[in-house]
Amino acid sequence: MNFSGRTAIVTGGAKGIGRGCCELLAQHGANVVIADMNLAGAQEVEKALKEKGCSAKAVQVNVKSVGDVRAMVETAADTFGTVDILINNAGILHTTPIEDITEEEWDNIVAINLKSVFFATQAVLPYMKEKRYGKVLNLSSLAGRNGGIANGLGYSATKAGIIGLTRGFAARLAKYGINVNAIAPGSTDTGILDTLPQEKIDELVSKIPLGRFGKTKEIAGVAVFLCSDEASFMTGAIVDVNGGMYFG
Numbered sequence: 738m739n740f741s742g743r744t745a746i747v748t749g750g751a752k753g754i755g756r757g758c759c760e761l762l763a764q765h766g767a768n769v770v771i772a773d774m775n776l777a778g779a780q781e782v783e784k785a786l787k788e789k790g791c792s793a794k795a796v797q798v799n800v801k802s803v804g805d806v807r808a809m810v811e812t813a814a815d816t817f818g819t820v821d822i823l824i825n826n827a828g829i830l831h832t833t834p835i836e837d838i839t840e841e842e843w844d845n846i847v848a849i850n851l852k853s854v855f856f857a858t859q860a861v862l863p864y865m866k867e868k869r870y871g872k873v874l875n876l877s878s879l880a881g882r883n884g885g886i887a888n889g890l891g892y893s894a895t896k897a898g899i900i901g902l903t904r905g906f907a908a909r910l911a912k913y914g915i916n917v918n919a920i921a922p923g924s925t926d927t928g929i930l931d932t933l934p935q936e937k938i939d940e941l942v943s944k945i946p947l948g949r950f951g952k953t954k955e956i957a958g959v960a961v962f963l964c965s966d967e968a969s970f971m972t973g974a975i976v977d978v979n980g981g982m983y984f985g
């Protein structure tokens with residue numbers, strides 16, 4: 738893979754899968770915008786990448802704000818001249834039972850996990866259309882495929898919504914040379930699972946044929962591959978990365 742001269746925005750890039758994507762993109766030559774609500778975390782990634790001679794910029798964004806998302810894209814373009822790659826990775830998990838989910842909680846998870854994907858993609862379009870080149874990669878989830886096991890249904894709904902958005906964007910944007918794909922990871926060993934009780938974690942592991950959670954690098958590797966020119970004939974794909982737990 739060679740991303741020299743390409744500029745990539747990774748939302749939620751300060752940690753977990755997003756950080757893994759930032760590191761891999763930078764390692765292969767991209768200018769990387771680490772966009773996260775956690776500015777200190779994003780700045781730490783920026784520093785680590787720059788120490789390795791890579792080109793990086795930390796940007797603070799709350800992806801649930803359309804204004805923030807538009808400003809993030811403008812900052813990326815002002816800093817590096819354009820935007821070629823967008824990884825819509827920022828997301829939150831919840832585990833609230835059906836009976837206890839409030840309207841506020843529902844709206845919050847939809848805004849962070851789903852609305853953000855639409856508006857960030859909308860915001861990068863002018864740059865990608867102009868060049869007739871662009872890669873958008875969305876983080877869905879196994880929960881969007883099978884309804885989920887340990888998570889709340891707001892999470893399952895948003896991750897299933899991302900699959901619809903990915904296919905809808907892919908069909909409409911192919912004529913501009915823009916590839917839009919998603920990955921649907923199974924349980925992956927990042928901080929996002931820390932909210933789950935131990936018995937849920939044991940239950941999840943027992944259902945994974947490969948017998949373990951995924952590693953951040955195993956997810957980031959597939960995500961970044963889908964943003965590469967090696968994957969140029971893939972669009973509208975939802976790639977399962979789940980240790981054999983579900984075959985789409």
Ligand SMILES: NC(=O)c1ccc[n+]([C@@H]2O[C@H](COP(=O)([O-])OP(=O)(O)OC[C@H]3O[C@@H](n4cnc5c(N)ncnc54)[C@H](O)[C@@H]3O)[C@@H](O)[C@H]2O)c1
Pocket residue numbers: 748749750751752753754755772773774775778798799800801825826827828829830849876877878879921922923924925926927928929930
């Ligand atoms: N870890 C898993 O098991 C798993 C499985 C399937 C899908 N995913 C998806 O992969 C993505 C990354 O997951 P992860 O496990 O690396 O998460 P994580 O919790 O380790 O990291 C998420 C990052 O997103 C940032 N973020 C959260 N809300 C934000 C907001 N409103 N605006 C900007 N940044 C925000 C956080 O600050 C953090 O840096 C998520 O979309 C998640 O749903 C994760």
